[in-house]
Amino acid sequence: MSELSASGESRKKAALDYHAFPVPGKLSIELSKPAETQEDLSLAYSPGVAEPVREIARDPENAYRYTGKGNLVAVISDGSAILGLGNLGPLASKPVMEGKCLLFKRFAGINSIDLEVSSDSPQAFIDTVANIALSFGGINLEDIKAPECFEIERILKELCDIPVFHDDQHGTAIVTTAGLLNALEIQDKSITEVRIVCLGAGAAATACCNLMISAGARRENITMLDSKGVIHAERDDINEYKAQFANQTHLRTLDDAIEGADVFLGVSGPDLLSAEQLAKMAARPIVFACSNPDPEIAPELAHQVRQDLIMATGRSDYPNQVNNVLCFPFLFRGALDVRARIINEAMKLAAVEAIRSIAKETVTDDVSKAYGGAALSFGPEYIIPKPTDARLLGRVAAAVAQAAVDTGVAHLPFPAHYPLGGLQDVK
Known part of the structure; x- marks a missing residue:
């Protein structure tokens, strides 16, 4: 076996082992409330759960107060255009969708769940997503082939009162x-x-x-x-x-x-x-x-x-990687924080300006260390920030949130003091 093919086999094994061990997959669910005592359980489920149910039935906006809806994004695909691999079907897309969920959590503290939809037509896909949309604060469409993806996104944006965003676009x-x-x-x-x-x-x-x-x-x-x-x-x-x-x-x-x-x-x-x-x-x-x-x-x-x-x-082993992780976690963070109904052109342009401005600033020591101590500065080999730049979260999220408020698509006002990590932990 040649050195090149051996390296390829080693990387393949590493990738498969990463996804298989110590447990299959890249996601798990954790509790956000105590569940140790009888009193805990009576509050978590019956009879205590009846109180938030009544409040949400009285006013649907209370779902944002009493459930995790406001910090929950669904990553949804039909598997028709998987990461340059083509139409391999919804089940084969699951590792990619789990990976997207991992990035939402890692970079913006957003809880995310992957949903792979088996559908025989764009309309069936639209119906499925529209029928479950109220469970989430936002929807990230992923790996859906063109031209169907254009119509799917357009119609879902009309049907849903939460942000629907096709990240591949x-x-x-x-x-x-x-x-x-x-x-x-x-x-x-x-x-x-x-x-x-x-x-x-x-x-x-x-x-x-x-x-x-x-x-x-x-x-x-x-x-x-x-x-x-x-x-x-x-x-x-x-x-x-x-x-x-x-x-x-x-x-x-x-x-x-x-x-x-x-x-x-x-x-x-x-x-x-x-x-x-x-x-x-x-x-x-x-x-x-x-x-x-x-x-x-x-x-x-x-x-x-x-x-x-x-x-x-698009590669990480060359300068100037065009990497969507520079955008989508922080874009959704800002949209969720002011409860935006949609992600509009102004919000996208606000994200553009926030991202490009960071590249012009002095690179932090943490970023430099993460890239082997490289001396990065604005110029031909450094035109966009690195994904590990902690400034992206606060800056991009705040710019997007402000643009949502300014264009009248936000349910909440822009907070007087927008925290660096967004509002996911602010009560």
Whole structure:
């Protein structure tokens, strides 16, 4: 066995052992109240439980006072687009959904439960989620294939009075946009003027480009490509979501589109951007090659071709990792803390600004130690914060909560003193 294959087998065993031992899975349920005495049990269940039941029946808002609803997020999937592995079904998605729950708890103190839904149609999935939504403070949709995911999220947002958020779309978009704005600042370019090429036309690509437009990019300056080439106004084989980006253009291939482009966003597949194509980009280019585990172009090759490059990937072993964990735990923390009904565009842009601002500040000793003592500072190899940066929780959550209040989608006012860790422990 070669050294490389041995390393792969070792990593596979480590991953399987991690999930299997000492008990299967990554989640457990713990008690938040004493349950030792007869009095404890009589309060926890019958007859004591009747009192909060009556209060909630009188006023449903009391569910937030007497149950864990306000700090509980459901992570829900049909397993149709699992982490780059494809449609392997809902049960196979369970390790991913458990992992998402782990991240909610680890980074934002949010209790989370995974739900894998076996459904024979998008409508059946929608009905299932809508019927159980009142149990939760928020819903995180995950690993649902496009274009069904767009309609599923849209309808559920209309049906539910709690935040419904498809992280594969909007979490990716928030972190990508934060990184892009910082990269543009370093490269001395303006988002209102740059020409952007997006290779990929699925959920993440569409959300990224739409949020970039909200942040100032011009729709006519974005060229999006799917597996058949440039999405342009003369094509009659595109759905309504791709049609948003169907510009009048003579460009037809990636080779056409990439010439003179300022920004390349890859949310497609490995090795689809060649060295020759990268060489054709404008001066001081920005490349977000986010295909996982193998990017659209290897960073080593990209930096050989363009020394004036800023590059980001989806991988943790290269600088500038586009990692959704920079966003979704803290976004939900802020939304839950003011009991937001939805997560709107203003809240997403507030998260963008909070995330990108942290990257410009002095890196804390804790973050530096977590990354081997690396001397990190704002620049081409550090355009977005690291996930372990403790400032993300308080700053992103507070910005999101304030935006929810300012746009009228919050049930609660913004607290006078917003604590660093959010409001999950504040009575």
